[in-house]
Amino acid sequence: MPIFYECQRCTACCRWPGDVRVSDEEIRRLADFVSLTEGEFIQRFTRLTRDRRGLSLVEKTNGECQFLESGNCSVQSVKPQQCRDFPNLWRFPGFEKTCHAKPHPVDAERYVALVTQATGRPEEYVRLHPSAR
Ligand code: SF4
Numbered sequence: 001m002p003i004f005y006e007c008q009r010c011t012a013c014c015r016w017p018g019d020v021r022v023s024d025e026e027i028r029r030l031a032d033f034v035s036l037t038e039g040e041f042i043q044r045f046t047r048l049t050r051d052r053r054g055l056s057l058v059e060k061t062n063g064e065c066q067f068l069e070s071g072n073c074s075v076q077s078v079k080p081q082q083c084r085d086f087p088n089l090w091r092f093p094g095f096e097k098t099c100h101a102k103p104h105p106v107d108a109e110r111y112v113a114l115v116t117q118a119t120g121r122p123e124e125y126v127r128l129h130p131s132a133r
């Protein structure tokens with residue numbers, strides 16, 4: 001039975017170091033949201049990903065995401081897809097030791113509906129994604 005993970009907004013995933021990949025479109029949306037040009041946003045808020053194949057949001061010196069403010073994502077409505085997809089469409093072994101998302105075993109149709117809503121992905125993507133079950 002598929003398991004839907006319901007985020008509890010503990011923000012642990014915003015506090016561990018690592019790449020938060022941003023696409024060109026996401027950069028456009030984020031730049032607009034914080035009233036910067038794309039160039040200014042790239043300069044100020046991104047760095048190369050570890051594999052040097054794209055851009056990631058920069059972290060604060062303590063490893064937190066730059067956009068974590070007072071325990072909340074300050075760019076919630078335009079946050080990158082990578083943030084929206086975790087932990088339903090990607091996760092790593094042992095993630096549940098840090099992530100407090102509540103596991104709900106649900107039937108396949110309910111799973112697709114819930115993950116579609118949580119990630120903003122098209123239903124078809126959720127149905128086809130290999131880590132969706
Ligand atoms: S963009 Fe928002 S959701 Fe994504 S890591 Fe940063 S604070 Fe967290």
Ligand code: SF4
Pocket residue numbers: 006007008009010011012013014086087098099100101102
């Ligand atoms: S996905 Fe997990 S770690 Fe991230 S905010 Fe939700 S419950 Fe916390």
